[in-house]
Amino acid sequence: MEPTKSELEILQLLWQYGPSTVRFVNDKLNEEKRAVQYSSTLKLMQIMFEKGIVTRDESSMKHIYGPAIEENKLKKQLLNRFVDTMYKGSASSLVMQLFGNKDTSQQELDEIRDFLKKLDQ
Template identity: 70%
Template sequence: MKAQHPESEQAGVPTKAEMDVLQVLWDCGPSTVRFVNDTLNAQKKAVQYTSTLKQMQVMVEKGMLLRDESSMKHIYTAAIEEQSTKGLMLDKFVDTLYKGSPSNLVMQLLGNKKTSQAELDAIRALLDQHKNEL
């Protein structure tokens, strides 16, 4: 049975550009458009201020962001939770590319990338924890 992600489903699945904005807000907290734009540009995204402003205004309309207009500079906050949003996106990704099979995804990941012993140990610990919870 799939996990439910009510906040993210209500707002819709974010686009790549929306995820870039959300990631800044999740990492840095409530911010102005100028801060988000400067952060995106520092990450080599090369976006114009007006594009960031419009993107964030649309995200408010979609319910992804909240805007505090109580001061001269509007402050934006993520209205959707990071983990539930990423969970929803991952569910859709696994459904689309791996026919809903998390094990197929894991096998692909482990087959495509050199996995360190520390990563394998962490995966084993997570699997043991999951097994104990069943």
């Protein structure tokens, strides 16, 4: 399963706010991302349900959608695929590219050092 960009936006909202109605998701997309018609959000979430990306509780009049996969699990899958495809499986090449393209703050560098120390232990 590889969600589209629009599907990832919806998943991010469901991970952040928990199971939600289409109306809630549509309102949040309009507030935080871009203008989206309710009917487009509804159709996309129905497709996501059919693909098994989200769950749907139909026990009340308003259907409640939730993520069908844990956030960290999907991020790990997508990142592994990205590293395999773009960096021939080399995580160090990815990290070097990131540091070469972006100014890294001292706080971020300290966090990275702490993380690497924990990995060594």
